[in-house]
Amino acid sequence: MAQAESHYVMPLPEFADPVKVLIVVSPYYKDIADNLLAGAVAVLDQVGAAHEVVQMPGALEIPTAIRIAERLSNFDGYVALGCVIRGETTHYETVCNDSSRALQLLGLDSACIGNGILTVENCAQAEVRADPEGQNKGGGAAAAALHLIALARKWGQKGRDIGFKPGEILLASDSDGTTIT
Numbered sequence: 001m002a003q004a005e006s007h008y009v010m011p012l013p014e015f016a017d018p019v020k021v022l023i024v025v026s027p028y029y030k031d032i033a034d035n036l037l038a039g040a041v042a043v044l045d046q047v048g049a050a051h052e053v054v055q056m057p058g059a060l061e062i063p064t065a066i067r068i069a070e071r072l073s074n075f076d077g078y079v080a081l082g083c084v085i086r087g088e089t090t091h092y093e094t095v096c097n098d099s100s101r102a103l104q105l106l107g108l109d110s111a112c113i114g115n116g117i118l119t120v121e122n123c124a125q126a127e128v129r130a131d132p133e134g135q136n137k138g139g140g141a142a143a144a145a146l147h148l149i150a151l152a153r154k155w156g157q158k159g160r161d162i163g164f165k166p167g168e169i170l171l172a173s174d175s176d177g178t179t180i181t
Contacts, residue, residue: 012047012143013150019049021145022075024065026058026082029123035130036081036116039138044079047146051079059084059095059117063102070111076152077112077145081138083126084119092119112148116141 023040027033037053044051052075056065059082066078080103086092096119107113116138120126129137 009140010143010147012043013146015047015049015150015153017153019044019047019076019146019149020074021049021051021077021079021142021149022066022069022073023051023053023079023081023142024056024062024069025053026056026062026117028058029083029085029126032083032118032123032126032130033081035127035132036083036118036138036141039130039132039136039140040079040081040114040116040142042132043139043142043146049146056082058082059099062117063099063106066103066106066111066113070106077114077149079114079116079138079141079145081116081141082118083130084117085123085126086121107148110152112145112152114141114143114145114148 021044023037023044025033025037041051054065054069056062062080062082066080069075069078080099082099084092084095084099099117100115100119103113103115103117118126118129118137120129129135132139
């Protein structure tokens with residue numbers, strides 16, 4: 001079983017300036033979501049990151065909620081938490097693939113997202129992965145978001161020259177050739 005596997009866990013980044021993270025969680029499987037959330041909050045608390053939690057009905061709504069927040073708010077990063085358990089229909093594949101793809105596209109567009117949406121065969125697998133004292137996938141998703149935020153801050157340039165520079169004079173001419181400043 002996967003819980004016996006060991007792997008390297010990177011140390012959490014340190015931040016000189018405050019960090020603000022939005023956790024978007026689907027409580028569709030409430031006990032699993034609660035464990036994922038507990039793990040994520042514990043990791044964010046370790047670095048002193050402020051966080052806000054919003055709930056969405058299911059995994060498909062999580063990327064949309066993150067996109068809305070990315071467009072309209074001032075979060076440094078996001079943690080996506082939820083669980084999709086295989087059922088008897090192809091809906092499982094749709095939800096897994098579409099939610100994952102949407103999160104990946106948001107990330108490629110510079111949103112710092114830790115993906116903690118579990119995709120499992122059964123409830124027992126989800127419980128092992130969500131357990132904050134076990135695999136702690138919620139904590140892992142929060143750590144991933146923090147590492148992306150640190151990277152974005154490392155490479156981000158304050159005051160990028162986008163658009164017009166202050167004090168720049170633009171010259172144009174009107175229909176008769178007169179210069180306009």
